[in-house]
Amino acid sequence: MYNSLTRSRERFIALAPPNVGMYVCGPTVYGDPHLGHARTALAFDIVFRYLRVLGYSVRYVRNITDVGHLEDETAETGEDKILKRARLERVEPMEVVHRYTLSYHDGIRLMNCLPPSIEPTASGHIIEQIQVVERIIAAGLAYEQDGSVYFDLEKYVSSSGTAGSPYGKLSGKVFEDLLSNTRATAGSGDKRSGLDFALWKRAEPSHIMRWPSPWGEGFPGWHLECTTMSTKYLGKTFDIHGGGLDLQFPHHEAEIAQNHGAFGADPARYWLHSNMLTVKGQKMAKSLGNFITLEQMYSGESPALEQPYHPMVMRFFMLQSHYRSTVDFSNEALKAAERGYHRLMAAVEAAVRATEAVNHQAIPQGPDLEEVRQEGAHGTAVADQIEACWAAMSEDFHTPRTIAALFELGRLVQRPEHRDAPGVVRDAAARGMTGFTRQVLGLQPAAAGSAGAAGGEAGGSALETVMEMVLRLRREARERRDFATADAIRDQLAEAGIRLEDRKDGTTGWTES
RNA sequence: GGCGCCGUACCCAAGUGGUAAGGGAGAGGACUGCAAAUCCUUCAUUCGCCGGUUCGAAUCCGGCCGGCGCCUCCA
Numbered sequence A: 001m002y003n004s005l006t007r008s009r010e011r012f013i014a015l016a017p018p019n020v021g022m023y024v025c026g027p028t029v030y031g032d033p034h035l036g037h038a039r040t041a042l043a044f045d046i047v048f049r050y051l052r053v054l055g056y057s058v059r060y061v062r063n064i065t066d067v068g069h070l071e072d073e074t075a076e077t078g079e080d081k082i083l084k085r086a087r088l089e090r091v092e093p094m095e096v097v098h099r100y101t102l103s104y105h106d107g108i109r110l111m112n113c114l115p116p117s118i119e120p121t122a123s124g125h126i127i128e129q130i131q132v133v134e135r136i137i138a139a140g141l142a143y144e145q146d147g148s149v150y151f152d153l154e155k156y157v158s159s160s161g162t163a164g165s166p167y168g169k170l171s172g173k174v175f176e177d178l179l180s181n182t183r184a185t186a187g188s189g190d191k192r193s194g195l196d197f198a199l200w201k202r203a204e205p206s207h208i209m210r211w212p213s214p215w216g217e218g219f220p221g222w223h224l225e226c227t228t229m230s231t232k233y234l235g236k237t238f239d240i241h242g243g244g245l246d247l248q249f250p251h252h253e254a255e256i257a258q259n260h261g262a263f264g265a266d267p268a269r270y271w272l273h274s275n276m277l278t279v280k281g282q283k284m285a286k287s288l289g290n291f292i293t294l295e296q297m298y299s300g301e302s303p304a305l306e307q308p309y310h311p312m313v314m315r316f317f318m319l320q321s322h323y324r325s326t327v328d329f330s331n332e333a334l335k336a337a338e339r340g341y342h343r344l345m346a347a348v349e350a351a352v353r354a355t356e357a358v359n360h361q362a363i364p365q366g367p368d369l370e371e372v373r374q375e376g377a378h379g380t381a382v383a384d385q386i387e388a389c390w391a392a393m394s395e396d397f398h399t400p401r402t403i404a405a406l407f408e409l410g411r412l413v414q415r416p417e418h419r420d421a422p423g424v425v426r427d428a429a430a431r432g433m434t435g436f437t438r439q440v441l442g443l444q445p446a447a448a449g450s451a452g453a454a455g456g457e458a459g460g461s462a463l464e465t466v467m468e469m470v471l472r473l474r475r476e477a478r479e480r481r482d483f484a485t486a487d488a489i490r491d492q493l494a495e496a497g498i499r500l501e502d503r504k505d506g507t508t509g510w511t512e513s
Numbered sequence B: 001g002g003c004g005c006c007g008u009a010c011c012c013a014a015g016u017g018g019u020a021a022g023g024g025a026g027a028g029g030a031c032u033g034c035a036a037a038u039c040c041u042u043c044a045u046u047c048g049c050c051g052g053u054u055c056g057a058a059u060c061c062g063g064c065c066g067g068c069g070c071c072u073c074c075a
Helices: A035-053 A081-089 A093-110 A123-138 A153-158 A175-181 A224-234 A245-263 A294-299 A311-319 A331-353 A367-373 A376-393 A399-413 A423-440 A462-479 A483-495
Strands: A019-024 A057-062 A142-145 A148-151 A198-202 A218-220 A238-244 A268-274 A277-279 A327-329 A448-451 A498-502 A508-512
Touching: A019 A035, A019 A224, A035 A057, A035 A093, A035 A238, A035 A268, A035 A277, A035 A294, A035 A311, A035 A423, A057 A224, A081 A093, A093 A294, A123 A142, A123 A148, A123 A198, A123 A218, A123 A224, A123 A245, A148 A245, A153 A245, A224 A238, A224 A245, A238 A245, A245 A268, A294 A311, A311 A331, A311 A399, A327 A331, A331 A399, A331 A423, A331 A508, A367 A376, A367 A423, A376 A399, A376 A423, A399 A423, A462 A483, A462 A508, A483 A498
Parallel strands: A019 A057, A019 A238, A238 A268, A277 A327
Antiparallel strands: A142 A148, A148 A198, A198 A218, A448 A508, A498 A508
């Protein structure tokens, strides 16, 4: 995996296998979740899923920031984001937090992102955060000023104990350059230096999100929560720290400094950053007014969108580019992804249909694939593509290459000769297709069923029952060669968003889009 | 100003010095009551431009042009 710390790809070695600790910076819940949130959540959902498939036991911690994140962090003059929103909406701050936490969960759950193992909130860890501040003060790396506590960066930089972890090592910044170039240097109140950041802030009388502390009533600084909660749940040094690229500086740099100040250690061994997302070539930003929320994406109700896009289509679309590349949203690209996604799903279905009793337990690898290769050219081709999926995912979670291999595998599976291939080959192909598509990439069929000669699977919603009935009527019409009726049914279902597909074996499949 | 990224076919997008993955669209064929889907074939002698290193460069080096990001709240 690519480690931002070393700016190179490194072999992943867990600190305490088979356990892996991963901390990812989650959202500040003060507004509707948007595409950017989804991208970061998705990038680390893939990391989480793949590590689990490799056999690791992963503790995935993703925080919710519900206090302390200011509108203007550096100048420290800004209002707390949550408080501001609460004031505008005339509700309690915790109502804001609750509402947007729920919409964040809904939005990314629809994209089939797995929930993290622990999802701690900043406001739930005030006492722990105060303790971390005390440790940093005890280490001589923070100072109190008028009820606020600041991290003393100058001292940190000159301290020999942190020589191995210079400030700026993650983001490639040079402390001296920052000192002379940063706008924050000018007039920033209580701070000794413009680059110092708040660990604890004094609460003004109007500030209602406040807690008692040794320095008076106040609230924690934004960077502090991640240091505190990652240490509490994963230890002072853990395996993987993730987040959006925009958090690399100053947020993650501050985390490293805090962790050294409080615990004398680097927080994480591997730092992973997911890249930004653009809309029609430009970064999504509040100032540009080109934000697209997840709700708009799914409903199509945005000036930037020509139609709604299914969460799974969006997932597929994002996975078609690597997490460290920027990805650009345009209707043209999304529509192309929509078609490609349906095609891939059809291939998965075909792979499963081609084999009777499938052992879905595990994705074939190593020795299993050798066995498949014994079965001639077709078997070798199948094994090669499954191998390619493993190789791609093990190369910094290379989802675009994995998808490319799955398309190749899908084509093999739908060749006529596949039906006559030995059981081991068909079984391996089905397990490889479903394993990589569903388990690793988390791609699921939107909603689909099948009706016809074969009875279909257990379970069944009202829609499935109705479809069963409608398709039976249509099949009877076709048998009478009453194609006018059969085609009318097909056309009307299409208008309702249900696509029919008459298969060669006489059955009819349907997909809801 | 400092740090960094990108420019590959009509669109999206891989490409880690050895002769351009994959998807969408397009073209032709097979199959089909029709449609859809599927399968087969086809679609960049060329990787922003100009030099250099090399037996060999989309890949390495230098310069130029164009787009973007971080340094300021953003995932």
